[in-house]
Amino acid sequence: xxxxxxxxxxxxxxxxxxxxxxxxxxxxxxxxxxxxxxxxxxxxxxxxxxxxxxxxxxxxxxxxxxxxxxxxxxxxxxxxxxxxxxxxxxxxxxxxxxxxxxxxxxxxxxxxxxxxxxxxxxxxxxxxxxxxxxxxxxxxxxxxxxxxxxxxxxxxxxxxxxxxxxxxxxxxxxxxxxxxxxxxxxxxxxxxxxxxxxxxxxxxxxxxxxxxxxxxxxxxxxxxxxxxxxxxxxxxxxxxxxxxxxxxxxxxxxxxxxxxxxxxxxxxxxxxxxxxxxxxxxxxxxxxxxxxxxxxxxxxxxxxxxxxxxxxxxxxxxxxxxxxxxxxxxxxxxxxxxxxxxxxxxxxxxxxxxxxxxxxxxxxxxxxxxxxxxxxxxxxxxxxxxxxxxxxxxxxxxxxxxxxxxxxxxxxxxxxxxxxxxxxxxxxxxxxxxxxxxxxxxxxxxxxxxxxxxxxxxxxxxxxxxxxxxxxxxxxxxxxxxxxxxxxxxxxxxxxxxxxxxxxxxxxxxxxxxxxxxxxxxxxxxxxxxxxxxxxxxxxxxxxxxxxxxxxxxxxxxxxxxxxxxxxxxxxxxxxxxxxxxxxxxxxxxxxxxxxxxxxxxxxxxxxxxxxxxxxxxxxxxxxxxxxxxxxxxxxxxxxxxxxxxxxxxxxxxxxxxxxxxxxxxxxxxxxxxxxxxxxxxxxxxxxxxx
Numbered sequence: 001x002x003x004x005x006x007x008x009x010x011x012x013x014x015x016x017x018x019x020x021x022x023x024x025x026x027x028x029x030x031x032x033x034x035x036x037x038x039x040x041x042x043x044x045x046x047x048x049x050x051x052x053x054x055x056x057x058x059x060x061x062x063x064x065x066x067x068x069x070x071x072x073x074x075x076x077x078x079x080x081x082x083x084x085x086x087x088x089x090x091x092x093x094x095x096x097x098x099x100x101x102x103x104x105x106x107x108x109x110x111x112x113x114x115x116x117x118x119x120x121x122x123x124x125x126x127x128x129x130x131x132x133x134x135x136x137x138x139x140x141x142x143x144x145x146x147x148x149x150x151x152x153x154x155x156x157x158x159x160x161x162x163x164x165x166x167x168x169x170x171x172x173x174x175x176x177x178x179x180x181x182x183x184x185x186x187x188x189x190x191x192x193x194x195x196x197x198x199x200x201x202x203x204x205x206x207x208x209x210x211x212x213x214x215x216x217x218x219x220x221x222x223x224x225x226x227x228x229x230x231x232x233x234x235x236x237x238x239x240x241x242x243x244x245x246x247x248x249x250x251x252x253x254x255x256x257x258x259x260x261x262x263x264x265x266x267x268x269x270x271x272x273x274x275x276x277x278x279x280x281x282x283x284x285x286x287x288x289x290x291x292x293x294x295x296x297x298x299x300x301x302x303x304x305x306x307x308x309x310x311x312x313x314x315x316x317x318x319x320x321x322x323x324x325x326x327x328x329x330x331x332x333x334x335x336x337x338x339x340x341x342x343x344x345x346x347x348x349x350x351x352x353x354x355x356x357x358x359x360x361x362x363x364x365x366x367x368x369x370x371x372x373x374x375x376x377x378x379x380x381x382x383x384x385x386x387x388x389x390x391x392x393x394x395x396x397x398x399x400x401x402x403x404x405x406x407x408x409x410x411x412x413x414x415x416x417x418x419x420x421x422x423x424x425x426x427x428x429x430x431x432x433x434x435x436x437x438x439x440x441x442x443x444x445x446x447x448x449x450x451x452x453x454x455x456x457x458x459x460x461x462x463x464x465x466x467x468x469x470x471x472x473x474x475x476x477x478x479x480x481x482x483x484x485x486x487x488x489x490x491x492x493x494x495x496x497x498x499x500x501x502x503x504x505x506x507x508x509x510x511x512x513x514x515x516x517x518x519x520x521x522x523x524x525x526x527x528x529x530x531x532x533x534x535x536x537x538x539x540x541x542x543x544x545x546x547x548x549x550x551x552x553x554x555x556x557x558x559x560x561x562x563x564x565x566x567x568x569x570x571x572x573x574x575x576x577x578x579x580x581x582x583x584x585x586x587x588x589x590x591x592x593x594x595x596x597x598x599x600x601x602x603x604x605x606x607x608x609x610x611x612x613x614x615x616x617x618x619x620x621x622x623x624x625x626x627x628x629x630x631x632x633x634x635x636x637x638x639x640x641x642x643x644x645x646x647x648x649x650x651x652x653x654x655x656x657x658x659x660x661x662x663x664x665x666x667x668x669x670x671x672x673x674x675x676x677x678x679x680x681x682x683x684x685x686x687x688x689x690x691x
Contacts, residue, residue, distance in 0.1 A: 006061030008054035011328065012097025012236070013071065013139045019063035020139050024073055024095065025056055025321045026290040028085060031076035032058040035092060041070050041103045041136045056321065070102050070136040071095070075289050079113070081122050084292035084302030086283060088113040090127050094285040096325055098137030098212070098234045099332075100248050105214045105233075105284070106133035113283035122279050122303070134284070135212075135233075142336050144252050152340060153262045155203045157377070157400070157443040157519065158578040161568055162266070163202040164451055165524035166228070167210060167242045172547040185242050185250045189257035197263055199561055200527060201568025204264040204377075206343055208452055210251065211267075212237035214275045214284070219540050222472045227542040228452060230311075230345060233275045233285060235329040238337075248337075255338050264340035266377060267333060271315055271326050272349035272384065278312030279304055286315075293319050296352075308349045308386030317350050317363045326350075326363065331372045341377025343402075348384040348391050356388045364396055374398075379446055393434035393444075400519060403431055403445035410449055411460065411483035413637050414508050414682070418613035424635065425617060429583050429594060430517035441580045445518040449509045450526055455536045457509060457526035460484045461502040462491060467534030470545060478537030491534060503529075503557050504682055507661040508637075510560065511684040514567035515633055517577055527560050528552040557664065566666055570658060570686065574631045576621040583621075595620045601645035601674070616642050616679070620689075630689040631658075636679035648674040652689035659686035 006021040014021045022034050033047045050060040072094060077087030091113060094101075109116040110130035118124035171177045171187035181187040188205070197205065212234030215225045229239065243250035255265050274294075276287045286294040296306035296314040305313035317323045333339045344350060351361035358364075367373055382391045382401045395401055406427040413420050426433055430442035450457045455466075464486045468478045487501045506529065513520045524530075525548035532538050538546045552558035571577050576593075583593035586603070596604040597618045615637040620630050632655060636642050646655045657669040662680045671677060671687065679685055 002063055003048060003051060004061045004063075005052040006059045008052070008057035008059045011057065011325070012095060012099065013137065015065075015067055015139055015141055019061055020065040020069070021059065021061045022050065022071075023057050023059040024050070024075075024289065025293075025325075026058060026075055026077075027056040027293050027321070028290050029058065029075045029077045029087065033074040033076075033089070034060065035072045035074060035131070036065070037070040037072070037131075037136055039068070039070065042132060044131055047074065065139060067139050067141040069139040071139065072131065072134060072136055073289070079125055081279065081303045082301075084297045086113050086287050086291040088125065088283055088288055090129050091283045091288050092129070092131040092134045093283070093288045094135060094233060095137040096234075096285055096289065097236055097328070099140040099142070099236050100138040100246070101135045101212045101234055101237050101240055102138050103135045105135055107217045107220055108133055111282040111284060113288065135214075137234075137237075140248060144249065144336075146252075146256055146338070152259055152338060153203070153264050155264055155340075157441075158580050159572070160204055160264075160377070160443070160519050161202045161514075161571070162204045162206050162446070162519065162521040163197065163200065163524055164206045164208070164268075164521055166208045166452065166546070168542070169227075169547045170524055173544075173550050175550070180244070183242065184244060185238075185247075185254040186244075189254040194258070194261045194263070196561070198261065200564050201572075202263075202522070204266055204340065205258065206266040206268060206521070208268050209270050209345075210239050210242065211235050211269065212239050216275075217282075222540075224472065224540040225542045226540060227546050228539040230270050230539070231275045232270045235269075235271065235325065236332055252337055259338065264377075265338075266341040266343060266379070267339055268343045268345060269330075270345045271317070271329075272344075272346040273309040273311040273313055273315060276313065278307065281312060294322055306386075308352065308384045308389065309346050310385045314349050314352075314386075317361070318353060320362075323362050323366060327366055327370065331370070334372050334376055339376070341379065343379040343381065345381055346384040347380035347382055347395070348389045349386070351395075352386070356386070357391050357394070359394065359396060368396060368398055393431075393437075397438050397440045397444075400444050400446050401435075402451075402521075403427075403434070403447055403518065405431060405434060406445065406447040406516070406518070407449055408483060410509060410512055413615075413635075414505050414512075415483055415485035416637065416639070417483075418615050421611070421614045421617045422609050425596065425619070428512065428516045428617075428619075428633075428635075432582055436582050442517050442582060443519050443580060446521050447513060447516050447518045448521040448523075449513060450523040451521070452523065453537070453539075454479065455482055455484055455534075456523065456530050456532055457506050458502070458529040458531045459534055459536070460509075461505045462486055462531065463534040464490060465534070466536045468537050470535060471537060471540055478535075482536060500557075501682070504662065507560065507563060508682060508684050510564060511567055511659065511661050512635065514564075514571045515577060515684070515686065517579065517583070520571075522564070524548060527564050529558045529560070567659075574621070574688075575628060576624050576631065579624055581624075592620075592622045594622065595647070597647060599642060599644040601647045616644075618644060620647055632687040632689070634679050634683075634685040636681070636683050636685075639681050641678045641680050643676055643678050645676050646671045646673055646687065649689070652691060654690040655687035656690050657685065658688050659684065661685075
């Protein structure tokens with residue numbers, strides 16, 4: 001027989017070498033049809049009703065279907081939005097477990113389950129077939145030759161340095177990447193980019209979303225696209241726009257090459273919402289398969305969605321099958337694609353229960369016990385837009401979290417705001433006030449000053465106001481609270497003094513990022529002064545604005561690649577910066593973890609912390625083990641030089657300068673303990689103790 005019952009055990013399309021098993025979850029469907037298409041995805045060849053239903057999984061096995069076959073589903077059931085059901089078999093639906101996509105979404109009114117323009121809005125019903133404009137799922141052979149040498153780098157958390165990048169934007173403008181590879185997965189792992197990453201000293205590349213996505217209709221009509229990719233439709237399929245042919249194999253080849261270079265790959269993943277949007281959005285997959293199961297619906301009016309994400313709807317991980325999909329997706333990317341970790345967009349949504357954020361939520365519990373995910377890095381963006389959504393410091397011990405408190409403090413400090421030394425001291429020493437609980441370690445906080453969302457580092461010191469007019473929203477989008485400082489002129493300038501000051505402040509931010517305890521994350525392009533011309537929300541700018549401009553490569557002063565390399569090397573040299581133990585002060589035996597010092601090299605008292613408008617902070621991180629040197633760090637955000645003394649300690653007669661951000665080329669200099677010297681205006685200095 002060509003068609004048999006098959007199995008419900010594994011969801012999606014699973015090829016076993018002879019045929020393919022198809023399995024789709026839907027608790028509220030009445031019938032499911034598998035639709036097979038020609039190799040171009042234009043002609044529907046046949047519809048096959050899945051013959052069996054086991055525990056809400058519809059399934060069937062076809063012995064003549066092999067890899068390369070294009071398919072989709074039509075799901076039958078009630079169309080009753082007022083009761084949370086939106087079944088419409090006129091709409092071809094993408095398999096939530098699709099491993100590879102063929103074709104792009106071509107927008108039309110046919111993609112909506114209701115009649116667009118109807119006075120009854122989404123309560124109306126649309127009978128048009130949307131198949132021709134839908135991307136199709138492709139049956140895949142998951143085998144891949146990783147080669148004997150492919151080894152995961154397994155970088156310890158304490159050694160991790162993260163580099164956030166967009167696959168296309170990273171290489172689209174790189175002249176040393178072959179033209180056919182620019183903007184692709186292959187460009188990311190080209191020899192030129194690997195050399196660049198090694199020069200920087202980063203260990204881990206964190207990629208903006210590469211899950212299969214679509215461009216919002218409103219953007220397409222403006223001739224824009226969803227460049228960042230936070231509009232997921234397929235949680236298992238690598239996005240095809242970054243590959244020349246087979247996206248799955250292209251992605252895995254890139255991972256293998258980066259691993260060969262000792263570089264990890266993390267993915268920014270978006271499980272909190274899908275591309276289907278709110279109740280007036282299209283019916284492309286989840287909504288038409290089982291709307292009432294996949295999404296948070298308002299209990300008193302299930303026609304509408306609970307929106308914790310600002311994207312119209314929220315995925316409901318409290319449902320066991322929806323949770324299973326997310327967990328299956330994560331394991332797939334680890335086991336089949338060999339990725340090394342994940343950063344979870346709006347992670348609070350994933351851990352919501354009926355009463356809001358819940359540290360015992362089903363998702364967090366599932367992650368905690370999963371043996372596959374125990375081997376990779378898990379990072380939360382610990383907030384969403386719902387009530388009680390800000391949860392920095394509240395995730396379980398297995399997790400690290402983006403530390404926006406570090407970002408805010410360091411932006412304010414280097415933009416010239418005074419009376420922040422207490423806040424800065426906490427952020428430079430792993431933010432123990434946020435993360436020192438439940439056996440968490442300093443790696444829990446991911447320190448960052450700039451990321452994809454917001455100003456670049458160059459723009460942070462070039463613009464006081466956002467300039468998002470190109471996004472087509474009259475500059476209303478994007479944050480207006482940037483803690484930036486244009487140094488006296490808005491935008492580009494030829495004024496040498498302003499240009500030098502901006503460069504200096506960029507170096508200070510980078511220096512602090514790598515000298516701070518916790519895990520550093522830097523934004524790709526900040527090492528070469530990349531600008532987005534004041535756009536702090538370039539999510540739709542797949543053009544010169546969103547791509548990294550590498551025109552400063554080799555340009556003295558603006559090319560900070562070697563400076564970043566020196567900072568990452570400094571971080572590796574001083575183990576106390578990378579320590580996974582929390583700091584303490586002066587101990588009874590005279591040893592110490594950290595000593596906070598006045599400019600006179602005297603240990604600070606309470607009155608020193610409240611010094612009016614204070615902008616000077618100095619401290620010593622003690623050695624972690626015998627033979628290790630202490631490091632003395634000086635941060636002077638004041639616009640004038642400040643005299644200070646080198647600490648006097650019995651074991652260390654001298655201090656060797658290992659960093660001065662005002663110097664174009666770093667020079668070593670020796671200072672005797674107790675001697676007075678000066679911190680230049682707006683500078684970061686560091687000294688190593690010597691016997």
